[in-house]
Amino acid sequence: MAAFQMGSGYAVPMTLFKNNRDRVCKALLQQLQKNLKFDSGNLLVLLEGGKDKSLYNTDVDYVFRQESYFQYLFGAKEPGCYGILTINVRTGGVASVLFVPRLPEEYSTWMGELLTPAEFKAMYEVDEVYYLDELTDYLEKAAPKLILTLSGTNSDSGLTMQPPEFDGKEKYVTDCDLLYPILSECRVIKSAEEIEVLRYVAKVSSDAHIRVMKFIRPGKMEFEGESLFLHHAYSVGGCRHASYTCICGSGTNSSILHYGHAGAPNSRPIQDGEMCLFDMGANYCGYAADITCTFPANGKFTDDQKFIYNAVLDARNAVAETARDGVSWVDMHKLAGKVLLQRLKAGGMLQGDVDEMVEAGLSAVFQPHGLGHLIGLDVHDVGGYLPTEPKRPNEPWLSKLRFARVLRAGMYVTIEPGCYFIKRLMDGALANPELSKFINVDVFNRFRNFGGVRIEDDVLITQNGIENFAIVPRTVEEIEATMSSD
Amino acid sequence: MAAFQMGSGYAVPMTLFKNNRDRVCKALLQQLQKNLKFDSGNLLVLLEGGKDKSLYNTDVDYVFRQESYFQYLFGAKEPGCYGILTINVRTGGVASVLFVPRLPEEYSTWMGELLTPAEFKAMYEVDEVYYLDELTDYLEKAAPKLILTLSGTNSDSGLTMQPPEFDGKEKYVTDCDLLYPILSECRVIKSAEEIEVLRYVAKVSSDAHIRVMKFIRPGKMEFEGESLFLHHAYSVGGCRHASYTCICGSGTNSSILHYGHAGAPNSRPIQDGEMCLFDMGANYCGYAADITCTFPANGKFTDDQKFIYNAVLDARNAVAETARDGVSWVDMHKLAGKVLLQRLKAGGMLQGDVDEMVEAGLSAVFQPHGLGHLIGLDVHDVGGYLPTEPKRPNEPWLSKLRFARVLRAGMYVTIEPGCYFIKRLMDGALANPELSKFINVDVFNRFRNFGGVRIEDDVLITQNGIENFAIVPRTVEEIEATMSSD
Ligand SMILES: [Mn+2]
Ligand SMILES: [Mn+2]
Numbered sequence: 007m008a009a010f011q012m013g014s015g016y017a018v019p020m021t022l023f024k025n026n027r028d029r030v031c032k033a034l035l036q037q038l039q040k041n042l043k044f045d046s047g048n049l050l051v052l053l054e055g056g057k058d059k060s061l062y063n064t065d066v067d068y069v070f071r072q073e074s075y076f077q078y079l080f081g082a083k084e085p086g087c088y089g090i091l092t093i094n095v096r097t098g099g100v101a102s103v104l105f106v107p108r109l110p111e112e113y114s115t116w117m118g119e120l121l122t123p124a125e126f127k128a129m130y131e132v133d134e135v136y137y138l139d140e141l142t143d144y145l146e147k148a149a150p151k152l153i154l155t156l157s158g159t160n161s162d163s164g165l166t167m168q169p170p171e172f173d174g175k176e177k178y179v180t181d182c183d184l185l186y187p188i189l190s191e192c193r194v195i196k197s198a199e200e201i202e203v204l205r206y207v208a209k210v211s212s213d214a215h216i217r218v219m220k221f222i223r224p225g226k227m228e229f230e231g232e233s234l235f236l237h238h239a240y241s242v243g244g245c246r247h248a249s250y251t252c253i254c255g256s257g258t259n260s261s262i263l264h265y266g267h268a269g270a271p272n273s274r275p276i277q278d279g280e281m282c283l284f285d286m287g288a289n290y291c292g293y294a295a296d297i298t299c300t301f302p303a304n305g306k307f308t309d310d311q312k313f314i315y316n317a318v319l320d321a322r323n324a325v326a327e328t329a330r331d332g333v334s335w336v337d338m339h340k341l342a343g344k345v346l347l348q349r350l351k352a353g354g355m356l357q358g359d360v361d362e363m364v365e366a367g368l369s370a371v372f373q374p375h376g377l378g379h380l381i382g383l384d385v386h387d388v389g390g391y392l393p394t395e396p397k398r399p400n401e402p403w404l405s406k407l408r409f410a411r412v413l414r415a416g417m418y419v420t421i422e423p424g425c426y427f428i429k430r431l432m433d434g435a436l437a438n439p440e441l442s443k444f445i446n447v448d449v450f451n452r453f454r455n456f457g458g459v460r461i462e463d464d465v466l467i468t469q470n471g472i473e474n475f476a477i478v479p480r481t482v483e484e485i486e487a488t489m490s491s492d
Numbered sequence: 493m494a495a496f497q498m499g500s501g502y503a504v505p506m507t508l509f510k511n512n513r514d515r516v517c518k519a520l521l522q523q524l525q526k527n528l529k530f531d532s533g534n535l536l537v538l539l540e541g542g543k544d545k546s547l548y549n550t551d552v553d554y555v556f557r558q559e560s561y562f563q564y565l566f567g568a569k570e571p572g573c574y575g576i577l578t579i580n581v582r583t584g585g586v587a588s589v590l591f592v593p594r595l596p597e598e599y600s601t602w603m604g605e606l607l608t609p610a611e612f613k614a615m616y617e618v619d620e621v622y623y624l625d626e627l628t629d630y631l632e633k634a635a636p637k638l639i640l641t642l643s644g645t646n647s648d649s650g651l652t653m654q655p656p657e658f659d660g661k662e663k664y665v666t667d668c669d670l671l672y673p674i675l676s677e678c679r680v681i682k683s684a685e686e687i688e689v690l691r692y693v694a695k696v697s698s699d700a701h702i703r704v705m706k707f708i709r710p711g712k713m714e715f716e717g718e719s720l721f722l723h724h725a726y727s728v729g730g731c732r733h734a735s736y737t738c739i740c741g742s743g744t745n746s747s748i749l750h751y752g753h754a755g756a757p758n759s760r761p762i763q764d765g766e767m768c769l770f771d772m773g774a775n776y777c778g779y780a781a782d783i784t785c786t787f788p789a790n791g792k793f794t795d796d797q798k799f800i801y802n803a804v805l806d807a808r809n810a811v812a813e814t815a816r817d818g819v820s821w822v823d824m825h826k827l828a829g830k831v832l833l834q835r836l837k838a839g840g841m842l843q844g845d846v847d848e849m850v851e852a853g854l855s856a857v858f859q860p861h862g863l864g865h866l867i868g869l870d871v872h873d874v875g876g877y878l879p880t881e882p883k884r885p886n887e888p889w890l891s892k893l894r895f896a897r898v899l900r901a902g903m904y905v906t907i908e909p910g911c912y913f914i915k916r917l918m919d920g921a922l923a924n925p926e927l928s929k930f931i932n933v934d935v936f937n938r939f940r941n942f943g944g945v946r947i948e949d950d951v952l953i954t955q956n957g958i959e960n961f962a963i964v965p966r967t968v969e970e971i972e973a974t975m976s977s978d
Contacts, residue, residue: 062560241715273498
């Protein structure tokens with residue numbers, strides 16, 4: 007049985023991708039068959055894999071990462087491929103076909119012995135493998151009545167994927183709109199095999215977080231945490247890529263949601279008495295983790311740090327106890343916000359009626375992002391705002407949500423409540439009488455240089471609740487114990 | 493004095509980039525002034541900085557790396573900038589102007605407090621900083637007689653950089669051809685300040701190589717070496733990026749010149765008795781290292797391993813003793829090839845007259861790549877085949893050279909002779925009577941599964957010789973001693 011494996015890392019069976027293909031073909035037939043203008047012959051799905059990307063016009067390429075939809079269906083490591091699913095609409099039979107570049111023989115000097123189509127077929131367990139220059143011939147023989155290509159807009163990035171070009175395209179009936187929402191929806195509900203990969207990459211990422219937590223001390227640089235995380239994930243877990251740029255904020259940097267970017271590259275020395283917010287996730291075989299741990303740099307929480315940390319932890323626990331199949335994600339966001347405000351009130355930072363605070367949108371002052379997001383092959387995974395699903399809410403304190411759906415068993419999401427003290431938002435709240443009336447200004451201002459806390463888990467939605475794949479210390483006691491142990 | 497610094501890493505003074513700018517402006521005036529159709533007013537150089545690159549249409553960006561020409565002139569970490577040098581052609585006076593994106597205030601929540609133009613000016617020590625939306629106004633006031641933009645083809649990648657677009661371009665006389673060769677030539681000769689950065693990143697990379705060499709043992713995975721190298725370079729040296737994808741080949745993989753690519757991601761367990769060829773280089777403030785160490789997996793050379801290793805080492809030493817200002821790089825390539833063939837003959841693998849072997853091109857059977865390349869901001873640095881310099885040689889065994897120039901003091905190049913046993917090339921040589929007559933087939937075939945050896949240094953060319961910035965164990969004795977120490 008063929009598999010993807012790095013070292014002693016998890017062996018991802020190629021049946022995972024076969025399963026994905028079967029699921030997509032079934033969904034296509036189910037949803038399209040009635041509207042197809044033919045009841046025999048072939049319906050084709052044609053996907054273009056990712057291509058090598060060079061660093062500007064230099065001789066250096068980025069380390070290749072496969073495009074996620076292509077990875078979902080074919081699990082192929084190599085750049086420059088195409089893939090086809092040929093579906094017989096009468097029988098429902100499917101043939102999976104991978105097209106690989108025909109490289110000049112002399113490339114073997116730089117790339118190693120070139121694999122034959124038969125070797126690719128054995129490696130990826132697809133039905134057929136051809137060279138890319140055979141695509142035109144294949145299409146002529148398959149004589150599809152309709153070719154579905156992939157094009158659509160990512161609701162998180164706003165970026166649109168263009169449909170692929172191929173020789174002879176004009177000879178066929180093609181459609182580039184039908185496939186995207188159906189394929190995206192298939193990616194939302196994880197299969198048993200996908201769940202095991204996600205569990206693995208979350209465990210590797212969790213262990214890496216724990217190692218970083220034990221390592222960090224005042225005087226270390228933020229980027230030393232990033233480096234150690236990446237090293238553990240790769241050398242121990244076989245994860246060559248991170249799923250996103252590591253966010254390693256200390257002190258006030260812990261309140262910068264996307265800290266770690268090129269202009270602020272985790273380059274600050276960590277100080278005694280500060281909080282560290284480290285948001286880092288590895289990637290294995292394309293599948294992502296996305297975990298945040300927040301902890302005191304010196305290993306021991308102050309009372310103020312406990313106050314904010316436990317407020318966020320309570321919000322997280324409330325969601326973890328409530329989320330399950332059938333529950334609305336918007337309600338979970340509201341629940342987390344309400345619990346956070348309750349705890350901030352209990353600690354003396356806020357005053358007045360919590361339900362009124364919620365209605366006034368006060369929670370977005372402290373947590374200006376959504377409660378979490380779908381996760382899978384992409385860290386902000388597809389399927390958030392598909393045409394058939396609830397639209398993005400208009401209320402400012404809900405509009406940052408990356409999806410507004412009812413949770414279903416098999417969904418995989420992050421739960422990541424946070425509480426940050428961000429100058430612009432703090433000043434804005436104090437200047438707005440509708441918000442400032444709830445604020446105990448002295449206590450509030452005491453936290454101006456606090457930074458922030460985020461607790462982010464990766465959880466599988468089940469019929470009865472959730473299963474959390476992020477296995478890291480979460481309570482104050484657990485974190486302090488971890489950081490004081492070797 | 494403003495500087496770029498990561499942790500306790502080298503503090504790169506911003507005067508480095510000021511120096512670069514002055515050098516370029518001087519070269520432009522020197523080479524263009526006679527042909528300019530104006531003798532007063534402004535000549536402008538306008539460059540576009542690198543932009544953020546997303547991973548397909550997802551919400552994830554690659555970690556940003558600045559475009560090298562822009563880095564050379566402005567040293568700016570941030571994406572989305574433009575830069576201008578305004579040269580008064582009568583006085584020779586220069587104003588350096590950086591244009592930064594005007595980000596919406598709410599971006600501070602994700603990116604941290606937005607820097608003001610004054611803060612950018614202090615950070616990069618340029619003369620003026622404006623927002624990008626002020627570029628049009630700036631140009632109108634500067635009223636340039638001619639705007640030089642950057643466009644040209646990289647002689648290693650074959651990729652062409654397109655000239656930048658900007659509002660109002662049609663109102664000005666622009667030229668996109670003059671700048672590229674002059675700016676590229678400036679990058680070839682390193683300044684004193686650049687040399688110190690290159691020395692630093694080579695030292696960090698050398699130390700990382702040594703750490704990897706001590707760590708590797710039979711049973712380790714190749715990628716564990718990659719991971720440890722990257723971790724040392726980042727956590728100790730502050731190098732967030734590698735200069736190119738790490739090549740960590742063991743056994744026959746050590747003969748694959750660009751091993752480590754996505755299809756062969758350093759994913760093999762290292763075996764006892766094998767050679768390891770690890771080609772890895774860090775990047776600091778844009779500046780590159782490119783170092784290769786080859787060593788036995790178990791720390792002890794066999795006689796066959798010594799034979800090949802010392803043949804390559806002798807070739808390297810011969811070049812190191814001969815290269816200096818005024819010497820032709822093509823001659824150095826020939827010298828390395830000749831010494832290699834001599835040693836292979838002395839060891840019984842070859843027979844006959846060495847000069848005849850050289851003429852027949854036999855060295856390319858063992859080393860199918862050039863002796864080395866210019867290195868600087870790009871690992872394969874620009875300046876190789878500029879219009880004013882010698883053309884790429886036609887002879888097959890010379891045509892892979894990345895430059896064919898006469899060495900000049902201040903050039904920084906790799907010296908990287910190698911000897912590989914590559915099936916396709918071995919079979920080709922045996923099938924070619926012009927080559928096979930020199931080959932002792934039994935000995936030759938004994939090395940079919942040997943893999944390869946490369947020794948790669950990064951050296952500064954001086955008036956009297958070279959200075960080697962790669963400080964790693966090189967002799968058999970040094971390597972064995974390093975690998976047997978803690
Ligand atoms: Mn997240
Ligand atoms: Mn090199």
